[in-house]
Amino acid sequence: AFQPGDILWPRHPDQYIPYGTQPTGTFKKDRADWEQEKQRFLARVKKEPRASDYDRALAARLEQLTFERFHERYVGDQGEGELTAKGWIPYVGHVAMVFFKDGQPWVVEAIPGKVRTIAYEEWLKERGYEYVWHGRIRGLTDAQRVHMVAEAIRHETTPYEFWNFNLGDEGGFYCSKLVWYALFRASGVALDDDPEPRRFFWYSPKQMFRSRHIQVLYSPGDYGTASVESPSSTRQAADRPTFDKSLEGMRCDVRFATCVKTCRTPDLERCVQSCCCRFGGGACPEAPNCCSR
8 A cells, every 4th residue: 555755653562762763672771872962963063163053052952951851852742641651651763754666665764874775575574573653645746755755765875863953954864854854855845834944853753643744544553652552452451550570570671661561451541650650760760750749
């Protein structure tokens, strides 16, 4: 059912993916990597004597931005009934675009390193057992779809730059920026209805998923909540969350993620709350304490 320019959102079933395409599995490691990238970006702006007023204003804002605040804004974007335990609940992941080569589906995407193209079947193998959502841009002509793909492929091997906030800058791309840019160049449509490309914050895959310009064609479940189940599956009801005793031997962050993943109760909020109180807060120093007061 693919058409050129279709969008794919893969997501690991039990890991938070903050900005790259593969999770590290630990909140502490993700935070350290993010802080390192932030300081590298700030140093580059400060050392550039010809930096624009926009770049300097951007750096001034980011200098005050903490990873926790970034996490809250970038992966939050919460809808009614959604919640986050800020660390191991999956919210957003990656986004890629479909095109065809010799009649077979391929994918173009920005991943850490560069923009690349890869056969769809190989892409699926790399993704392992991740879930994949499938969407399509509304209202495009066939010519615009082809043009959109061509714009993305034109930047194959362009460096991956998560800290490149200008959505119109061709110097570097992150995953959702590449799709936003390609569509805007091909049709003049801004997925977030903001044609101004210079931003002071990232445009996330989750924001894209919720764009009014996107038609979701296949969904394995709610993209924004902690659990993903096919529409035909049923939950096993329980009066209260139950926990596997084997979790006790794991690291605190892994215990928490596994607890939420395996919790079987129709009340997701209660499940996360219980896992947090059992494995978060003081029991795990790097875990935010989300227990009710």
